[in-house]
Amino acid sequence: MAEKIIYISNEPVVENSALEKTMIQAAEELNAKILVKDFTKNSKTTTDAPIIILCNGINVQDELILESIEKAYFSNQHIILYKPTNNEINAVYERLEGREYFKADNKIIGYSLFGLKLAENGVCYVLEDHEKQADAISRNMVDFLKDKQELDTPALHLFHKKGTDALGADFSDVNLAAMAKQHVISKKFTLKEKPCTLNFYMISCHKYEGTTAVGGEDWFFIQQYGILNGAPGYNKYWAGSWANVNGEDWFVGQGEVCLNYVDYYKMKNYIPLPDGADQIYAELIYADPQAINGITSYTVSEGIDIGGTVGFEAGVSGGDLEAKGSGSFSIGANFTSSYSFEVQDCSCKGISLSENNSSAEWEYKFKRAAQNRAAGKWQYLHDPAALSCSVFSPLNSWVWKFNTDKRDVYKSFISTMEIGIMNTISRYSGSQSPKHIAGNSEGNSVSFNITFNMPPLLGIDTKSLLFDKEGGTQKFNITVQGTWSLKIKDAPSWIRADQSGGTGAHSEVFISTDENQDKKERQAILQIYRVKDSTHNITDGLIEIKVIQSAGKI
Known part of the structure; x- marks a missing residue:
């Protein structure tokens, strides 16, 4: 746990407010110092500390704010929105996970806290706190910052193993287990004066079938604790x-x-x-x-x-x-x-x-x-x-x-x-x-x-290809529901792919490069898309592979 908490707003914490009580209790529990920063003046401030954002004191949907939140999220930092609206949660979640958190017609009770953390193992942890009392809000904030929502029980480990082992069973070189989405949501609330927590540990994965974009099945393994x-x-x-x-x-x-x-x-x-x-x-x-x-x-x-x-x-x-x-x-x-x-x-x-x-x-x-x-x-x-x-x-x-x-x-x-x-x-x-x-x-x-955290419909087995000066040919594997399409960004003449598209659950693609006669290394980007609708040329699921060719022996 970092020794400080970053409080983000363009307004100071109001004295004797519920927020002040919450922050003081959390800081004492964590033995941390609260640092106040105004992201509207310096939105690109970098920090490795947990970030707490006062939503009614800052425009969370501002592009610069979202950019800073995104950087913190993918650096595995804790992010907590204090009393956000559904629209603010949607804006942040869509930026981080690529989709809205709520359906448009969703009706839900108000939030005291909405927390997000992307763990190093790829699991997205979500805190949803609906408590009203400062003591309860502080307790839930501290638990989230201490990673208590990461349910470390034998039953959950076994459950995770069931799903990911099946995904990785006897299938090409694409690690389907790594493609499985892992999501943990912690709901904090009070019911009949009794504090309750419901944790949902969810693994989502896709069964690839056929060559159409709408074929196959989405599977969801869920534990409710x-x-x-x-x-x-x-x-x-x-x-x-x-x-x-x-x-x-x-x-x-x-x-x-x-x-x-x-x-x-x-x-x-x-x-x-x-x-x-x-x-x-x-x-x-x-x-x-x-x-x-x-x-x-x-x-x-x-x-x-x-x-x-x-x-x-x-x-x-x-x-x-x-x-x-x-x-x-x-x-x-x-x-x-x-x-x-x-x-x-x-x-x-x-x-x-x-x-x-x-x-x-x-x-x-x-x-x-x-x-x-x-x-x-x-x-x-x-x-x-x-x-x-x-x-x-x-x-x-x-x-x-x-x-x-x-x-x-x-x-x-x-x-x-x-x-x-x-x-x-x-x-x-x-x-x-x-x-x-x-x-x-x-x-x-x-x-x-x-x-639901929908599983990907497009996957590859590598994120980069390395070639030495002499060039040569290497391969990678593609898994897709339906049809995939490959483009080489800016189409440099020194690199070629043996095919630009394919269908089905297993495709091998061979990439060839010419000899590098320059004194500097050179790079290219392979862009792989899933064709969602070929009639209207609609694609989704873009994945990029970086190709690096050295100026000498690797």
Whole structure:
């Protein structure tokens, strides 16, 4: 961690403001010094420190500001936007990742923080903070700057290995695993006075099929890791006669009361139905819970075997449950849409496909406080499930796939988190059973729009070619969905390609250079495009290869 934080604005931090409190707390936690810079005066200031941008004090969409943010991002620095608008987030994300973060019609609650960091391993980490209190915002800012969003768990490493191993299996010289997009989004929010975090670890990759631009399939391996805190508001006490529950008085007649513990969590993830569509043309290939608070021994099924040369096939191992298939599932998919199991004092129920034909859903339900039924009139409550009033960390995994022509339609998915609160009162007399009173359901759910990170449809196996003075011939490999086109920038006469275009998942291109008779090295740029629409001459996915020829022996 750098010893300083760069605060960027053309205005000073307002004294006693929420921002000042946030910055002071973050600086103290990180033992860092805050340096204020005005990017409107010197937008090309370079620094290796984390950057925090006050969005209402600077024009984030200014070209010079975006240029500075871009440089910091690709230098693996932390970038945090403080209270940005959706338009500002879109402008920054489009500059850094090549596309907008939100769909135009997206409605979402306001942001306190939006953070971005490109790690050295190519993973893009995103912080989305919707908290309102300065303490919570500061905590989330510090966690992001400390890289706590980089989920370093064995389950995630194994999940990543499944996807990337399959991509790299037995296919030419193009490392498809390196082409897989890796994206982590951390959502920070409060639900029923209980602070929550949902982390989404996503790997996206493409299955190359056929020679058309819209052929093949996009695959998305997703893990949802929750850090859900049931502690705030929980209270247990002895009531003399009446107990106040959710603003209402309930007669107890002396007995114990357990208030505000978690009854259930529901986690639902689905691709929304586009306007005018009658169904979702996406397949849910696999859906399983992976762990609860680190316990993994109860996993329902064995997973999927994603083999093949350039893509994936669903596995046939059935695990403990018989695999089920339907019209929307691949034959042999190791998937069951309905199951249940218990671990400790929590039960998990798989309810996938209830929202639509591709939804991945789970309900975690906790045991309620129970009454002592021993002889005699003195009755008391056993405490509710420990996980219902402490930190609960479920880890769920699922896999989606859809055809390439749907990527402009299915740009994101919706993740909904719902919490149910329970209260239990026990009578003094054992003649009456305990009464379970559900908490107020108002405001007990929140929905987020999670952007898909689309995998590339064009790839190569090198970024540079080096020739010595005598010249010669070298080759590189191209992978494309559809057709590729190659141009040599400015067309120097000393370099040639044996072909200017091709189709399919595997092409070899040979580059030849003449002898270099100059005393200086010379360079050329190969530009490879994917032809998206040959009729209207529309291309995308530009990749450049630098060719360097020395003036002597290499």
